[in-house]
Amino acid sequence: PVPAEAGRAPGPPDGGWGWVVVFGAFLSIGFAYAFPKGLAIFFKEIQDFFGTSYSEIAWVSSIMLATTYGAGPISSILVNRYGSRPVVMFGGLLCGVGMISAAFCTSILQLYICVGFITGFGLALNLQPSVIIIGKYFLKRRPIANGLAMAGSPVMLCTLAPLNQFLFDNFGWRGSFLILGAILLNCCVAGALFRPIGASTAQAKTQVTEEVKDALKGKITEDGPMENKTEEEGGNDCFEKVNQYLDLSLFKHRGFLIYLIGNVLMFLGFFAPIIFLAPYAKHTGIDEYSAAFLLSILAIVDMVARPATGIIANSRWVRPRIQYFFSFAIAFNGACHLLCPLASSYTGLIVYSSFFGLAFGMVCAMLFETLMDLVGAARFTSAVGLVTIAECCTILMGPPIGGILIDTFGDYKYMFIKCGAVMVLAGTFLFIMNYYNYRMLAKEEKERKKKEEDPKSVRTEKEGKKNWNKDSTQHGPELEPLREKGEGVKKEMNGT
Amino acid sequence: SEEKNISLASPTKVELRCKLDENSNLKNPQVTWKRGSETISHTSKTKNSWAIQLTISDRSQLGSYTCILKGEKEISATFNLQVPNIEGREKPIITYEGDTAVMVCKTEHDPKAWTWYMTNGTEKVPITKILHADKFQIKRQSANVNRLEIFKLTKGDSGVYWCEAAFDLESSKSRFELKVLSIAAPFKPFIAIVAEVAILVTTIVLYEVCSKRKGKGGGKEFDQIEQL
Numbered sequence: 001p002v003p004a005e006a007g008r009a010p011g012p013p014d015g016g017w018g019w020v021v022v023f024g025a026f027l028s029i030g031f032a033y034a035f036p037k038g039l040a041i042f043f044k045e046i047q048d049f050f051g052t053s054y055s056e057i058a059w060v061s062s063i064m065l066a067t068t069y070g071a072g073p074i075s076s077i078l079v080n081r082y083g084s085r086p087v088v089m090f091g092g093l094l095c096g097v098g099m100i101s102a103a104f105c106t107s108i109l110q111l112y113i114c115v116g117f118i119t120g121f122g123l124a125l126n127l128q129p130s131v132i133i134i135g136k137y138f139l140k141r142r143p144i145a146n147g148l149a150m151a152g153s154p155v156m157l158c159t160l161a162p163l164n165q166f167l168f169d170n171f172g173w174r175g176s177f178l179i180l181g182a183i184l185l186n187c188c189v190a191g192a193l194f195r196p197i198g199a200s201t202a203q204a205k206t207q208v209t210e211e212v213k214d215a216l217k218g219k220i221t222e223d224g225p226m227e228n229k230t231e232e233e234g235g236n237d238c239f240e241k242v243n244q245y246l247d248l249s250l251f252k253h254r255g256f257l258i259y260l261i262g263n264v265l266m267f268l269g270f271f272a273p274i275i276f277l278a279p280y281a282k283h284t285g286i287d288e289y290s291a292a293f294l295l296s297i298l299a300i301v302d303m304v305a306r307p308a309t310g311i312i313a314n315s316r317w318v319r320p321r322i323q324y325f326f327s328f329a330i331a332f333n334g335a336c337h338l339l340c341p342l343a344s345s346y347t348g349l350i351v352y353s354s355f356f357g358l359a360f361g362m363v364c365a366m367l368f369e370t371l372m373d374l375v376g377a378a379r380f381t382s383a384v385g386l387v388t389i390a391e392c393c394t395i396l397m398g399p400p401i402g403g404i405l406i407d408t409f410g411d412y413k414y415m416f417i418k419c420g421a422v423m424v425l426a427g428t429f430l431f432i433m434n435y436y437n438y439r440m441l442a443k444e445e446k447e448r449k450k451k452e453e454d455p456k457s458v459r460t461e462k463e464g465k466k467n468w469n470k471d472s473t474q475h476g477p478e479l480e481p482l483r484e485k486g487e488g489v490k491k492e493m494n495g496t
Numbered sequence: 497s498e499e500k501n502i503s504l505a506s507p508t509k510v511e512l513r514c515k516l517d518e519n520s521n522l523k524n525p526q527v528t529w530k531r532g533s534e535t536i537s538h539t540s541k542t543k544n545s546w547a548i549q550l551t552i553s554d555r556s557q558l559g560s561y562t563c564i565l566k567g568e569k570e571i572s573a574t575f576n577l578q579v580p581n582i583e584g585r586e587k588p589i590i591t592y593e594g595d596t597a598v599m600v601c602k603t604e605h606d607p608k609a610w611t612w613y614m615t616n617g618t619e620k621v622p623i624t625k626i627l628h629a630d631k632f633q634i635k636r637q638s639a640n641v642n643r644l645e646i647f648k649l650t651k652g653d654s655g656v657y658w659c660e661a662a663f664d665l666e667s668s669k670s671r672f673e674l675k676v677l678s679i680a681a682p683f684k685p686f687i688a689i690v691a692e693v694a695i696l697v698t699t700i701v702l703y704e705v706c707s708k709r710k711g712k713g714g715g716k717e718f719d720q721i722e723q724l
Contacts, residue, residue: 048600051637172590175682182689189693192700 012377017195018137022145024193025130028088030152031095031187032127036064038160039115042173049173050108057108060115062396067120068127069392075128076385077246084129084136085194091125092187098122099181103174115177119184126187128384131368133194135377142372143319147310147365154302154361247382254440255374256383258433260390263367266330266426267394269419270363272402273337273356274298280412286346294349298357305361313366323434326363326370331427333359337420341413374437498573503580504552505605506664511540512575513547514563525567531559552577555666580605582661584670591676597646599657599672606639607661607668615656649676 012018043057078087098118105111130149138145167176243249250256277298281291309329312318318325336355343352368384375383402415502510512529516522527546529536539549546563558579564572583602591597601610612634613620623632623644635643642661646653657672 049596049598051598051635051643168590169587170590171677171682172592174592174595175590175677178682179685179689182686182693185690185693186696189696189700192697195704 012137012139012197014138014140018145020193021133021137021195022149024190025134025149026152026155027190028126028130028152028187029149030156031184032068032123032130033153034156034160035119035123035184036061036068037157038164039064041161041164041168042176045168045173046108046111052108060108060111063112063116064120064123066392066396067117068124069388069395071121071124072128072388072392073246073385075124076132076382078125079129079132079381080246083196084133085191085196087125087129088191088194089188091122091129092185092189092191094122094125095119095184095187096122096181099177099184103177103181122184122187124388126190128381128388129194130190131384132381133197134368135372135380136197139377141314143313143322143366143369144307144310146369146372147307147313150310150365150367151303151306151361153364154299154306158296158299158303246385247379248386250375250379250383250386253375253379255437256371256386258430258437259371259374260387262327262330262426262430262433263387264390264394265429266363266423267391268398268401269334269337269422269426270398271395272399272415272419273340274360275399276402276406276412276415277353277356281346281349283412284344284349286349290346294353297350297353298360301354301357302361302364305358306365309362309365310369313369321438322366322373323370323438324431326366327427327431327434329359329362329366329427330430331424333363334420334423334425334427337416337423340416340420497571499576500574501576501578503604504558504577504665505580505607507551507553509549509551510577511547511549512561512563513545514565514573515545516565518544522565522567522569522571525565528564528566529561530564531561536561550577552665555579558665579663579666579668580607580661582659582668582670584659585672588673588675591649591674592679592681593649593651593676594679595649597649597653597674597676599644599646599659599674600637601642601644601659601661601670603640603661603668605663607663609662610634610636610642611660611662612642612644613658613660615658620658646674651676651678 039061043054043060047054047057075087095118098114098121101118102111102114105114131146134142134145134149164176164180167179171179274295277294278291281294282288313322313325333356336352336359340352340356343349371383371387372380398419402419405415405418406412504510514527516525527538529538529546529548536548538546540547548561548563550557550561552558558577560574560576562572562574564570580603585599589597589599599612612623612632614623615621623634631647633645633647635645637643642659644657644659654674654676657674658669659672660667660669
């Protein structure tokens with residue numbers, strides 16, 4: 001948990017328009033995660049049409065995934081600069097344009113660009129801002145909001161899969177891409193719902209004025225020249241400029257580093273089992289439809305697990321120790337994979353799919369919540385961008401490594417063992433490191449409280465507030481209501 | 497009862513063997529091999545298996561061969577000797593005017609020759625390279641994969657096409673259905689969805705502008721005073 005902000009400030013709305021924003025995020029996140037998976041239906045036809053091999057077609061998916069995760073920092077910078085709403089709307093537009101132009105492609109290379117890069121980049125501009133804006137609208141009910149929004153992924157997948165099949169049967173791949181382009185424009189609708197808000201940072205600042213009025217007077221006038229100063233410096237030093245929009249100091253943040261290492265490790269084994277579940281089922285002699293049904297079970301359990309996990313994570317017993325819950329979910333996921341080779345019958349695989357769906361949903365629901373919990377809503381914007389680009393590499397490596405294991409040994413069980421082992425390791429690592437982190441945070445909190453009682457602390461507090469200001473200057477237009485409030489306060493103060 | 501499909505491309509000798517599981521309850525069954533109503537005598541016998549040897553040299557010898565084991569109960573297994581199957585497309589292929597259509601035929605064994613047919617009414621007309629050079633193109637992707645490409649599609653190109661793979665024993669066919677749609681077809685749902693997006697976005701923005709105007713009257717300054 002982050003000190004300072006959560007403790008003192010009244011907090012973001014935690015409701016009202018926030019639930020509409022959750023719905024928008026539900027749509028946006030759903031498209032970002034489910035769309036690349038849903039495209040697989042078209043691949044056989046496109047492969048025949050262009051006369052390419054399967055791996056050349058698979059590159060379309062890989063490029064799309066890589067761009068969605070790799071463009072994370074760019075997304076973060078844009079959100080820091082312009083706020084979530086314009087970025088998501090532009091992202092939706094880009095996705096639409098990408099797929100519409102893909103409908104007219106005449107070579108596989110053009111498909112790589114239109115579907116892979118352009119649409120992938122558009123989805124990246126959808127994913128990050130949606131997650132970020134939840135952190136701005138919620139604090140007390142944030143785990144629930146996150147759980148609900150992340151549920152968009154399985155719901156969208158269950159909707160897109162039959163829809164894509166229907167479109168393909170009636171319009172062929174070109175017509176389908178055209179219509180999918182229009183459907184992706186709905187991300188703009190989701191974006192329109194993301195009303196800008198500066199609630200959390202605004203509250204923090206008003207609290208500041210309450211406590212130390214003298215210091216504040218000097219402070220507000222300091223604000224002006226200080227802002228100009230940072231802009232000047234930004235112009236001169238490139239690193240400073242980047243740091244203004246993308247908080248690179250996060251790499252010194254203990255919690256962030258723990259999260260980064262744990263997650264990068266986890267993603268090595270996260271997606272491969274889903275990709276290989278159906279082929280594994282067919283390998284054990286199960287027919288195609290029953291194998292597809294396993295994935296449906298997974299998606300349905302996932303759909304329910306995410307909001308449920310959000311509710312559990314929000315409860316007063318789990319929330320303060322949410323990092324442990326997250327580590328447990330990852331280790332549980334790993335344990336499922338390790339036990340999978342023991343399931344040889346169809347019933348066994350159904351049981352595995354259900355538990356896998358549950359574990360997968362639990363991890364996904366808390367994926368961004370735990371990061372927000374560690375770094376705080378203000379720095380989350382930059383944190384999520386940096387995390388996704390690091391995860392990008394392992395996400396892309398995971399399935400091919402699994403594939404190599406399967407091809408070398410001719411048996412799927414080694415792939416499951418590898419994924420299970422990696423995830424159990426990641427879960428254990430996160431558990432131990434977060435225990436250490438909680439202890440250190442408790443220690444720091446104690447020291448901070450001691451210093452506050454000390455009158456000498458005014459100077460250090462001023463420095464502390466300087467840092468808060470730095471955070472708030474990174475939030476562009478969301479600062480608008482903030483500035484208004486600040487001026488309103490000044491008026492009142494001068495009045496008294 | 498069990499069933500197994502065996503693809504034969506050229507004349508060959510096959511041995512079909514029925515093996516009884518050791519754990520089976522059936523002891524010392526009476527075994528007969530049949531093809532239809534005709535009985536065939538088995539050529540080899542071991543403790544738990546019975547086999548027949550066949551020389552398949554003609555297409556008339558293809559078909560289903562069954563071994564029947566009679567004891568307290570009767571169990572049987574069938575072998576279907578057939579020409580190699582061609583992998584085609586059961587569902588219609590949707591294409592658009594002016595676009596190119598591609599049909600791919602794939603088999604397990606290498607055929608002697610590939611022939612493509614288009615249907616004119618009920619007649620099957622072979623597609624020859626000389627006759628339809630700029631419209632059709634037949635490409636040999638590999639020995640067992642063959643492609644038909646049709647360029648500059650028009651509505652008249654819609655219909656049924658056949659791909660035939662000739663093997664020594666018999667030929668195997670696969671059916672393709674081609675549908676050529678006009679470009680306007682997907683545009684109707686496309687425009688509908690774009691319109692829906694535009695309407696929703698406009699509604700949301702208008703709602704926000706209206707509620708901001710209502711709120712500006714009393715709300716904000718009041719909140720700030722309350723804070724202090």
